[in-house]
Amino acid sequence: MKDDKKITSPLKRREFLRMCGTAIAGGSVIAAGSTLALKSKGAKGNVFWQIDPAKCTQCGRCETHCVLPVSAVKCIHANRVCGYCDLCGGYYISNVKDLNTAAENMMCPTGAITRQFVEDPYFEYTINEDLCNGCGKCVKGCSSFGNGSLYLQIKQDICVQCNECKIAQVCVSDAIQRVDFATAYKLKE
Amino acid sequence: MKKDIYRTIAVVTGIFMLTLSIMLVANYFQVRNITPLETEVMTTLKSLNETNPDNADLQAQIRQLDLLSRKAYFVQEEHLKTGIYILLFMSAVFIFCLRGYYADVLHIAPKDIDIFDEWLVKSRSRKYVQWLAASLTVVALVLVVASNPQWLKSDKTAEEETLVAEQSEAPVAESVVAEATPTETVEAAPAEGEQTEAETADEAATEQTAEAAPAAPAAARVNHGMFRGNNSNGHSSARNIPTTWDFAGGGKIAWKHALTTKQGFSSPAVHNNRIFYTGGDEASRELYCHDLTTGDLLWTLAATGIAGSPSTPPAVASNTGYASASPATDGRYVCAVFATGDIMCADMDGKRVWAKNLGVPDNQYGFVSSLVLWNGIVFVQYDNSDSQKIIAMDIATGNVRWQKDRNQKVCWSSPIIATVGGQAQLVLMGNPEVRAYNPSTGEQLWSVDGMSGEVCPSPCSGDGVIFAANEYAKIMAINGADGSVLWEASDYLPEVASPVYANGRLYIATTYGVLAAFDAKTGELKAERELNMELYSSPMVVDGKIYIIGTSGQVYVFTADDNLQQISSFETGEMTYATPAFLDGKVVIRSLNTLYCVSE
Amino acid sequence: MKKIFSTFVGFASVALAQAQNRFPKPDFESGYQYPDLEYAVPDETLWNVLDVTMLVALLVAATWAVMKKRKPMIWISLVSVLYFGFLREGCVCSVGSIQNVALAFVDGSYQMPWNVLAFFLLPIVFAFLFGRVFCAGVCPMGALQELVNVKNGRISKPVAMVLGLLPWLYLILTILYAVTRSRFLVCEFDPFIGIFRLGGDVELLVFGILLLIISVFTGRPFCRFLCPYGALLSLFSAVSWKKVEITKKKCINCDLCHNSCPVDAIRPPYANTDKEERREGVKRLLGYMLLMPLLMILGALLMRMSAEGLSRAHKDVRLYDMVVAYEALDAPETIPLEVEGFYMRNGTLDELTVVKDSIVAEYRTYGTWAGALMGMVLAIALIRFSVKRRRETYEIDNAACVACGRCFEYCPQNREIGKSDIEK
Known part of the structure; x- marks a missing residue:
């Protein structure tokens, strides 16, 4: 109950959302980075x-x-x-x-x-x-x-x-x- | 104190920058449209130099101007570079001073210009976003409409169709027919009156044929753009053609011009006031242009310096030579092809526009197939022993529009343009197949087996039927719509001269001198005339008459009907192999040694 | 300069055996030797290593400056403008790398050079960790605007907020055009490249100079209202690991930080005085949330239907139009260069039609997505603008903040104490 209350209070809610965002952003950076790194690996570099x-x-x-x-x-x-x-x-x-x-x-x-x-x-x-x-x-x-x-x-x-x-x-x-x-x-x- | 220095420097550099950038911009706009290396003066001087090559003053002028303009070009480039470096340096100083001058209040904003209330700001922002969304939607809608132009059109057609449908129920159906375009009317015509529909179809058909035939009577001037007249079909819409002339006595001869040009069996092509024909020997091949009114030789253009052209021309038979293929013209360009495989195109002033070699032909008699022109495309039937191709080239550039391998045997006939159901077809004789192509795309429309021997005559067409005939084979009438054979006959067969169709009759002229008329629907032999002469030149149907010239110069004129009534027969005494060109009131004839013009 | 790092490619190593030989090669009697020509190829790997090293070094320096509240930002900006701008002439750049990355995602055959990947990822990683330090002074475009900025004139807030949506729309369009292999919009319409290269397209040069003149009077117009990469970075900096914050205890409400911020990322305290009922607000918010799918569908539909118009940006589609127009002419007087080139390489309209149809089909697919995303951008903006929020202290909008560090300089508390007043 107490936890719930914490999360529903606007400030805490914002904090929580922000944490979610951080996790998502961090995850996507790692995911995109690794796929792209794999893709560019072995590229002949047609520059x-x-x-x-x-x-x-x-x-x-x-x-x-x-x-x-x-x-x-x-x-x-x-x-x-x-x-x-x-x-x-x-x-x-x-x-x-x-x-x-x-x-x-x-x-x-x-x-x-x-x-x-x-x-x-x-x-x-x-x-x-x-x-x-x-x-x-x-x-x-x-x-x-x-x-x-x-x-x-x-x-x-x-x-x-x-x-x-x-x-x-x-x-x-x-x-x-x-x-x-x-x-x-x-x-x- | 420091501030004052900053200010002074900033003002000075600011003014300097402003002047410099104005100068640079002015300079830019000045030279924007001028490439100093290709000024108009220079090009005119150079073209002048081409026309009179030995003018020392002119050349000195060109040299001086060339030196000056090149110098100007590089100096200006250098100036621009220096100017930009100075400007960049000045900008850096200016910004530095500006920052120094405002050092204590740098970056500080004046008070907010908005009402402070954040909620009001947000509310207004929302409104603006909505506007943005609306304007984006409008832009997108415009794009959608631009992307789908058929929507606009189909709406309109639907409207028109309802209009037509409404009106055709009313008694004024005929006026609607006149207004609407043929195809739409056919679609929209109600089933209530079959007669209306038939009439409409008729009208549509006539309209289409009128469109298809370039030499419609409405045209101010009748031309004869290629071998056997426009579309190479053996027809001319010319009128007032004399039926007799006297070459020796000069009766009805407007002019004659003894030919000093190179030999050739090619037929003249005429557009407006210009006559074109070709000649050639082992040394060179040439295209000639004469004036139609005076007969003077206007210019000669040799087919030299063409990439891929053989240094020793291929061997040819003496009775074909290097210039048997006739040139073709559309009034803007004239194209000529020779037995060396060289094809070239010139403008009306004899300036070569393009030229190329199609590959040296391997041909026991020599390459002879004439050019055909249609809608800015020139067609070459390139059926030689080693390869058989049909090549369609852009007349303005010589670029290949399309090209098809034919997998036939060697053949000496020329292509024609036939009109079948309102659509143009490019029809080619071949050994053993007669084939039709879509002239725009090269798509093969149909193909009929049946020719053999040495195929030389061209086909002809009329009322949607294609007629093909050759000695050692037969006469075939082919339905141009589907390629089915309507009838075959073999009473008289042509060897060199091509058949011609007129008013439901097919006329065949044989080399040994017989003119025969067949019923174009059934193939029944209707009439025959013994001419007692050798014949290479193709018969032409002009103004309801058939004109035939034998090799010895004997001319026959017959009525183009079942009677084949002889209108006249006379000798010119001039050896003639080429098919004459017919124009309103005039005939241009190339005999072996003379070019002459017959006129009333 | 480039020649310093160049190697040479021998003449015979990569020769094409396609000479036309209309004329035979001469037999020289005088013992003539064919001169061997060599052509320089700059060894780009060295440059690439140097570029990425510079990028990392500047990013680290900028991060340090922000974290320690120091002000070497102007020097970082100078180095960036001189190196990435004038010396390397604006290529490679992170903004443009979006397109290469987008293309690499959809086109398996496209090989993205590793340095482009580094330029794409490193600023994002730094943004995720420390905020948009890349924008602060590492990006030569931002740095150039920062350097010439003197006044911090304000733009009407609602207008600025709406203009702030443009980078998102630009980003979506850029990706659409990149994945369809049509063109690289960002590179084509880069306003500063002409300045860095000291010449170029005059229209763009004028645009760039205008932007610079504007940025003398107000902060970073390009970054705020156009830059698609900034939009992407803001996603990550909004939720970054370390953030710049304002300590309420020490703040004296002088409003100087707010006034000096070039991108308007500092929000002053705000007590909601609006008397609107709570229910009204909730209703509005819900309404916009419901509007979101509608806007997305509308956008998707509109973009899908304009696929053909949009696809004209592709060279082959334009060529198709030209060839069709040309072949429809009865007796063409002149032939356009493109059409001539097309015939010269023996192209046929049939083949071209197939190519064109496949491009339009691609536009239809990707355009649908792009339209939906555009609808979403607009809808999210509407939702964001209908949220009321009270603030007791100055707050930093981390998404918009470009970490230029001006607020530190102006904060009197920061200056006096010499320690953190604006604290992380």
Whole structure:
């Protein structure tokens, strides 16, 4: 009887309820914590975002949708895939007249692609990452007229690894996926 | 004293911050819509440079502008970064000073702005929560309605239906029929008068056919967008076509243009004022555009630089060549396909929009199947020896809408668009099966076995019936609704020229020069005419007349009825393989060496 | 900075054999060697360890500060803003981790990184033990607002109480969108991320700056009226093991603690003067309790029926709409990029329809739950607001308290005695 009275008095009742709450909250913390720990155990840790060049259609959104002021997506060049052509679809505009470095002939809007003469008739192409803004124009040119040695990749040292990649949200070809450390780049050979 | 210093610094940094942020914002709005690397000036200059390539001034201008804009781009980026760092530092100083200035009263609130009574506060809160709940409900309701648009619509239809039902009981049933859409009326039509229902159905049917036929008489201009006219069915709604012309003497010849372009057996396609046809040899394949009024060659577009295109074209027979497949146009784009498997699409000014190679065809005579266009989709029947496919591509982009493997033998005929029950069907001859597809999705609608030999003529259709015929096989009339065979005949069989249907009759023209008319319902042979000529070009039915041109240039015009009455017959002396294009008052004919236009 | 902790991935180790080779590789006669390029990959495990260590260290420091009534909170806030905010650029964060956790619960294939789990659980554990010490100054968003705060202007109480429901609704919506794999709302609409990254979405940047300007004049608008993680933490801090309390004996009713509290968590003594009959009150309370299931059903129904509208937040559903619209056109002039991309990867409408239907079905299921929960939130608020309670002393609302420690600073008793007057 006495106990009952204690519990029914408002203050004690509040105390009692609070204790119940504490128990429930503590229990749920432990329960949720352990299930989640079990779930995340053995996770490969797919923390990196990366573009699959096989899927990429060079829609141009990598340049405009990255959260960074200049996109973390850069064009990279696979030397072993390249044909070292003089008339390069990624270097020159599509209907180029003279094969020289005059501005009206160049494809890259920032002038990030340079080339060096190797031997007749071959040129080695290099991309200046600081200038590249990931617009993908050269990639389009290269994959429609060349070997596809130019392709877009997310530079992991620039990318801030957002929880949800802004570009992936608008990617028209679903080419951006999470990858783990071992496959942080999808390189062409 | 200390307070004064704080205040001064705060005021100074505050003003500085304000100016800086206004500058940054202004800068932002200025450059927001301009990408310095792709300014309008730059693009116009570049396109100018394309049209006149050797203008040194222009090039110098481009180079200078390019340098400037790139510099501007990077400098601006740098400025923005510096600006933001300064702003951040200033904000930190400002907040620090502000906190210092208000140090003694920091964080202390002024007196409560509310009435102190807690119960009143709670009561008011309850009211607000109720408002919140109500507004959330409203938002949710709007969402619900947006999610289920069919509710709105179905309510409306129900209303309309009751309206229709009420009115049709009244004697003014006919006016309702005119107002309501055909399908709804059919549904809602009461059983009281069978006649009304029949009338409604009729009207619905005519409306649907009118909708389905793109070259309805109402259209201002009759075009001839592809091989054998629109829908590739051998029909044209053109009027005032001359029944005789004199090529040598120039009678009724508006213009003629000796062809210096590459050889090809493809038929011309015409839209508005532009004539398109193709030509090609081992060196290159080209699409040509002529002006319909003057006959001048407006532009030439070579199918070069296409990814996957073979460097040595596949071997073809001399009587098919590299450009037997006819181009197709819808007035916005023109598409052409060649025996190399290259397909390309250009706009009306000859600018290539897209091009690709469909895979080099393995074909003993060469790939010849003409293109068909429907609703912005271009169809290629790609039945070669190694693989047989039907490919539907978006005309604007070349993207594959759908593609089906056909598992047939090699075949040289072209697809057509048939209208069955108001629905378009894409019908393809094949060896051995004639098949119909849903042109939007590629779903196969029906398939009928029965062809054999070397299948070359295209099918034709009329009144929901598909007609397929080939030498070494038979003539088949197929019900387009279910693919059942209505009748078969084998009196006269075509080898190259395609059959054509008009007014309940099926007309067949054979290579050795016989024109035959069959009853389209029964297959009974109604009439036959011996023409004494070799024939490759397909007959066309125009304005109730059948036009036939033999390879040696002999032209025959017959009435399209059971009599096959000969209206005229004359020689042009021009070797002709292509099927002519018919337009109001005009015929465009591509002979082997000349393109000419006949006009009243 | 990131490059310090980076390793390098060799060129050939993960190559895709998919070159198009339209042109054969040249045969160089001059002895040309292919240059080997290497691309840096930051070793995130190091960073992750550092992040979690920082989190624990700051949590412990904040707990110590609260328990000992000291005031290093401003320094904790500074460290948090500089490290988690400006250096780590706002990712990973506990607020966003709700979504990863929600997704991990429903999607077995989703692998949650362990550091995200730590960021989700640790603040909750601390909240359960010592109150919302995470909010006090460890969370960079709370810390930033705390740092810029100068005035503690009050907002009309009823309005503030109703706005206080928004975090709950936001939390429910966030979870709904996370479990359907649509989007991470919290990350997408994070108002402070643009400030930490010194650039970003302009609309959000403006929103963030506005929030900061508001928080100069009043305490923590984001924490109080938006933060979904704060709502979650309040569940645990309300029943925490150790709590901050006000000792009645020593209190001189100066009202300073109440006035300095940025989140209005200190309730002054209140003697009920309302003359309403007890029966009226009980009737009202019962009425709202009965209303609860009704509101839940209503919410569930409404959300279930708006599943299609809600599902448009999902990329594939929007794509479906675009493709359908595009294919309905007779002669399309231009093709939207999305539709073009869809055709380029040889997608068909049939497949897409299946995908879309399954997404909408998911929305229907989870939406029903979300609607019921929303109804419950509203109903519980109504019930809470109809309970009358007398208070003889100043009391702390542990659910709302963010453990910033301002009240200690302002309590004259605490200051003079130097010992606990506001006691645990």
